[in-house]
Amino acid sequence: DAGVIQSPRHEVTEMGQEVTLRCKPISGHDYLFWYRQTMMRGLELLIYFNNNVPIDDSGMPEDRFSAKMPNASFSTLKIQPSEPRDSAVYFCASSLILPPETQYFGPGTRLLVL
Amino acid sequence: AQSVAQPEDQVNVAEGNPLTVKCTYSVSGNPYLFWYVQYPNRGLQFLLKYITGDNLVKGSYGFEAEFNKSQTSFHLKKPSALVSDSALYFCAVRDADGGSQGNLIFGKGTKLSVKP
Numbered sequence: 001d002a003g004v005i006q007s008p009r010h011e012v013t014e015m016g017q018e019v020t021l022r023c024k025p026i027s028g029h030d031y032l033f034w035y036r037q038t039m040m041r042g043l044e045l046l047i048y049f050n051n052n053v054p055i056d057d058s059g060m061p062e063d064r065f066s067a068k069m070p071n072a073s074f075s076t077l078k079i080q081p082s083e084p085r086d087s088a089v090y091f092c093a094s095s096l097i098l099p100p101e102t103q104y105f106g107p108g109t110r111l112l113v114l
Numbered sequence: 115a116q117s118v119a120q121p122e123d124q125v126n127v128a129e130g131n132p133l134t135v136k137c138t139y140s141v142s143g144n145p146y147l148f149w150y151v152q153y154p155n156r157g158l159q160f161l162l163k164y165i166t167g168d169n170l171v172k173g174s175y176g177f178e179a180e181f182n183k184s185q186t187s188f189h190l191k192k193p194s195a196l197v198s199d200s201a202l203y204f205c206a207v208r209d210a211d212g213g214s215q216g217n218l219i220f221g222k223g224t225k226l227s228v229k230p
Contacts, residue, residue, distance in 0.1 A: 004157070033217065042220065042221070042222040042223060043158075043204065043220040043223070045217055045218075048217055056217070091157055091158070093157075093158075098208070098217065099146045099148070099206075099208040099217070099218050100146040100163060100165045100208070100210075102148075102160045102163065103160070103218065104160070105150075105157035105158040105159070106157050107155075107156060107157045108156075108157050
């Protein structure tokens with residue numbers, strides 16, 4: 001298996017623009033997680049899905065952030081409008097079940113909002 | 115509420131020396147504990163986990179961790195450090211009694227630097 005795939009790997013945009021991050025989980029994994037990593041706040045869970053259904057979105061910072069999972073092999077995280085403070089590395093991860101099952105992380109998308 | 119603390123932002127060791135990266139946790143029930151490693155410009159990679167049983171857990175790349183319930187700790191160790199071990203290390207916890215709710219809580223991370 002190719003592992004968790006994320007695109008793009010790098011994104012530079014201007015404040016106010018819409019940003020869409022994409023994730024393809026490992027085939028057969030029922031759980032998908034979106035994390036954000038910054039120097040100040042470390043690694044934060046934004047939202048996670050089980051069988052394409054959002055289970056916990058309490059980590060989504062504002063209404064500007066939205067996430068969807070239209071099918072088992074694809075998820076998006078959208079920021080509209082983007083702001084400089086959204087600059088971070090965004091990771092997608094997937095797992096068969098919740099912990100103690102291991103989560104597998106994608107390589108991340110490095111977002112810079114100017 | 116569950117939480118995890120990594121008291122050291124950075125750990126410096128010389129190659130060949132033993133290393134320890136510290137982690138303490140707080141959960142209301144029994145813990146599931148994890149260590150992940152992040153190399154520069156990469157995603158997190160699983161190293162090892164404690165679920166139940168033997169308090170000493172062995173993982174990838176020669177790493178091990180010891181679960182200490184009385185001290186609520188799960189320190190990561192390696193007998194002989196390599197320069198290639200230099201990376202960011204994350205401890206994570208989940209309450210085993212959390213049922214179908216809840217995910218991992220990650221520590222802030224500890225940067226390990228191994229010098230030749």
